[in-house]
Each structure stands twice: as C-alpha cells, then as structure tokens.
Amino acid sequence: xxxxxxxxxxxxxxxxxxxxxxxxxxxxxxxxxxxxxxxxxxxxxxxxxxxxxxxxxxxxxxxxxxxxxxxxxxxxxxxxxxxxxxxxxxxxxxxxxxxxxxxxxxxxxxxxxxxxxxxxxxxxxxxxxxxxxxxxxxxxxxxxxxxxxxxxxxxxxxxxxxxxxxxxxxxxxxxxxxx
Numbered sequence: 001x002x003x004x005x006x007x008x009x010x011x012x013x014x015x016x017x018x019x020x021x022x023x024x025x026x027x028x029x030x031x032x033x034x035x036x037x038x039x040x041x042x043x044x045x046x047x048x049x050x051x052x053x054x055x056x057x058x059x060x061x062x063x064x065x066x067x068x069x070x071x072x073x074x075x076x077x078x079x080x081x082x083x084x085x086x087x088x089x090x091x092x093x094x095x096x097x098x099x100x101x102x103x104x105x106x107x108x109x110x111x112x113x114x115x116x117x118x119x120x121x122x123x124x125x126x127x128x129x130x131x132x133x134x135x136x137x138x139x140x141x142x143x144x145x146x147x148x149x150x151x152x153x154x155x156x157x158x159x160x161x162x163x164x165x166x167x168x169x170x171x172x173x174x175x176x177x178x179x
Contacts, residue, residue: 005141005155007048007134014042018053021101025057028075032067034058034108039116041137044123048134050141053101056116058108065089068105077103088112097146109179115167117179122170129166136162 018038025036040054041047059068068089069079077091084090087110091103106112123130136159144155170176 005050005144005146005152007138007141008051009048010044010046011042011051012045014049014051014053017100018043018055021053021055024075025055025072025103028071029057029068032059032071034060035113037117037120039120040102041133043120044130046127047123047130048138052099055101055103056113057103057105058113059105060108062087062089062105062107065105072103077101097149097152114171114176114179117176118170119163119167121176121178122166122173133159133162133166 015038022036022038026033035056035058037043037056037058038053039056040052041049042051042053065079065085068091072079072091076093078093078095080090080092082090088104088106091105092099093101104112104116106116123133140155140158144158145151
C-alpha cells in the first residue's frame with residue numbers, strides 16, 4: 001500500500017515553530033540573511049498543509065553558494081543540488097524524510113522573492129482562494145506517495161498551474177505589499 005502525502009489541519013503551532021527556526025537561522029547566517037520569511041502553506045492561517053515549515057531566506061548575493069551550504073549544514077540542513085540553484089537553492093532538514101523544514105535561498109528584491117511572498121500574502125488575504133488551494137492539495141495528495149522524493153516533487157509540480165495563476169494575479173494586484 002502506498003503511503004500518501006498527509007495534509008493536516010492548520011496548526012497554530014507552525015507559527016511558533018517558524019519563529020524558533022528563524023532565530024536559529026539568524027544565529028547561523030548573521031548579516032548574510034537580509035530577510036527570513038515564513039512561506040508556504042504553513043504560513044497561511046487556517047490552511048491545511050503538509051507539516052513542513054517552509055522558509056525563504058533573502059540574501060544580497062546568491063553566489064558563491066558554498067557559503068550557504070556550509071552555514072546551513074551547521075543548522076542541520078542538507079542542500080539538494082538542482083537546476084534551480086541559480087535562483088533558489090533548496091535545503092531541508094532532517095536529511096531523511098519526513099522533513100520538518102524546507103529552506104529556499106533567494107536574491108533580495110528578485111523575482112523569486114517577490115513571487116513567493118506575493119502568493120503567500122494573496123492567500124492570506126483571500127480565504128476563498130486559500131480554500132481552493134487546500135482542496136487541490138488534498139485531492140492531489142491522494143495520488144502521490146510520501147515515500148519517494150520523485151513523487152513528492154511530482155505533487156509539487158501538479159500544483160504548479162494553480163500557483164502560477166494565483167501568483168500572476170497577486171503580482172498584477174500589487175502583491176507583495178511590504179517589500
């Protein structure tokens with residue numbers, strides 16, 4: 001039997017988990033981190049999600065990437081080399097699934113930073129759109145296994161059309177507001 005991805009009811013403790021992790025990351029990265037934001041579904045009050053805290057770290061200079069790989073390793077994060085390393089390198093902890101935290105490093109003021117925060121802020125301010133996203137995630141989660149990275153990636157990609165549509169709408173409406 002395949003182990004489906006678990007979408008859990010919103011947990012207000014996710015905010016505290018993020019705040020704790022942000023403190024740890026500031027201590028490791030210091031002035032390299034210009035902004036550390038809670039993003040992803042766990043950052044949207046009331047939205048069901050995988051119980052993984054998504055974090056976006058905005059930096060002045062993305063490269064050399066090795067400095068972030070080394071510093072984040074001190075905090076228990078594993079870098080996952082990918083084509084996206086040029087604009088949003090990905091890290092997770094712990095090393096083995098299930099992960100508790102995901103981190104993307106992005107350029108401050110860049111497109112990736114703006115898109116991610118626009119999507120998050122739009123969902124926070126448009127509960128009906130957040131409910132549509134939750135419904136999509138729950139239906140997709142039944143089709144993908146939690147056991148393998150490739151199927152978790154396929155789940156993420158299956159949400160892509162919705163995310164792009166909402167992000168484009170959010171950007172057109174001036175989101176994110178506080179950047």
